[in-house]
Amino acid sequence: MDSSGEIDPEVESILAAARDRGGADRRVSVEARSLPAAFADAEAAGRVPVIAEVKPTSPTTDGERTDDPVALAERMVAGGAAALSVLTEPEHFGGSPETLERVRAAVDVPVLRKDFLLYEAQLDVVEADAVLLIARFLQEEGTDDLADLIEAAHDRGFQVLVETHTETEVETALAAGAEIVGINNRDLAKLAVDLSTFERVAPEARRLVRGGQSSGDAGRRSESVTLIAESGIATPEDAARMRSAGADALLIGSAIMDGDVQKNTERLTNL
Numbered sequence: 001m002d003s004s005g006e007i008d009p010e011v012e013s014i015l016a017a018a019r020d021r022g023g024a025d026r027r028v029s030v031e032a033r034s035l036p037a038a039f040a041d042a043e044a045a046g047r048v049p050v051i052a053e054v055k056p057t058s059p060t061t062d063g064e065r066t067d068d069p070v071a072l073a074e075r076m077v078a079g080g081a082a083a084l085s086v087l088t089e090p091e092h093f094g095g096s097p098e099t100l101e102r103v104r105a106a107v108d109v110p111v112l113r114k115d116f117l118l119y120e121a122q123l124d125v126v127e128a129d130a131v132l133l134i135a136r137f138l139q140e141e142g143t144d145d146l147a148d149l150i151e152a153a154h155d156r157g158f159q160v161l162v163e164t165h166t167e168t169e170v171e172t173a174l175a176a177g178a179e180i181v182g183i184n185n186r187d188l189a190k191l192a193v194d195l196s197t198f199e200r201v202a203p204e205a206r207r208l209v210r211g212g213q214s215s216g217d218a219g220r221r222s223e224s225v226t227l228i229a230e231s232g233i234a235t236p237e238d239a240a241r242m243r244s245a246g247a248d249a250l251l252i253g254s255a256i257m258d259g260d261v262q263k264n265t266e267r268l269t270n271l
């Protein structure tokens, strides 16, 4: 892992579990619901494009939410969520591929698979409209390469959200062919959240995309990028702050999961 400091033991444990989790012995082929189209529809309806996350628990959450995830997901959509994110990581987040399958069958918005994917075969465990790939964890020896995984995901029909935390990781993501980039306000080494992360890194991401265009960068670089602000967005003021900093969409978990998920989603999508 590309990290300048110690890694939080919880994250070490998440990665150890991810290394041990197998893949599937079939190959999935997905007809994905478009994330950018869902964001555009939300904008056209006057709502902030929000990916609401079904996240039963996490290393930084007290307790576990045990309500039916399908009922939670339906209430998020009723509250105006443009898309959903569903944790499939079982050991630390209380998720499962079966949960994602059930949620995706019950809603018509795009569903992101939120997990810690390290190997191509792990893509084939369940169908989703998009998968998360975390740039930081795919620079580790013994994992598949980010660019190869993006290509493997696209070949199966998935959209890919590449999660970053630093300018360097954004550069790596863009060079690897990412078209949808998440900037995580949570530092996965220390688990600290700081909303100024998105404010600092997003302008650099836009600059890199413009620079890639003007220099005729022939690599895998996309000509445009959808930027998503992830983590730590707790209030309408936080949401407005991320939008002012240039977020095309917001990924929100804890603040929606804590209490009435429909009301929470309404509060964060209607600014």
Ligand SMILES: O=C(O)c1ccccc1NCC(=O)[C@H](O)[C@H](O)COP(=O)(O)O
Binding pocket: 010, 011, 014, 053, 055, 058, 059, 060, 061, 184, 186, 188, 191, 230, 231, 232, 233, 251, 252, 253, 254, 255
């Ligand atoms: O959420 C955690 O506690 C966590 C701990 C260790 C690694 C990853 C973690 N979260 C993953 C996420 O990306 C968030 O679930 C997502 O961005 C939503 O964040 P939030 O709105 O702060 O719940």
